Amino acid sequence: MIVPHAVRRPAGASYRLVLPLSLLFGAGFLVLADALARTVVAPAELPIGVVTALIGSPAFIWILRSTRSVRT
Numbered sequence: 148m149i150v151p152h153a154v155r156r157p158a159g160a161s162y163r164l165v166l167p168l169s170l171l172f173g174a175g176f177l178v179l180a181d182a183l184a185r186t187v188v189a190p191a192e193l194p195i196g197v198v199t200a201l202i203g204s205p206a207f208i209w210i211l212r213s214t215r216s217v218r219t
Contacts, residue, residue: 149206150176 151165151172158164175196180202184193 149167153206164188181186 151169154172154173155165158168177199180198181195184195184198187193187198
């Protein structure tokens, strides 16, 4: 859920650009998160959901705070 919001900031609000970029960046993000999950605690594997949550939670809070400050 974070990738489309992150892509929308530099790309603008046009869905013609946001949708394909979200697909590409989302896939790249999951590949990097999977690689990180496999190497952090090698030879064991960390669940990919843990990695995406650790990255996504602070990003979600940042987006939430930045959109709130614009509205008030």
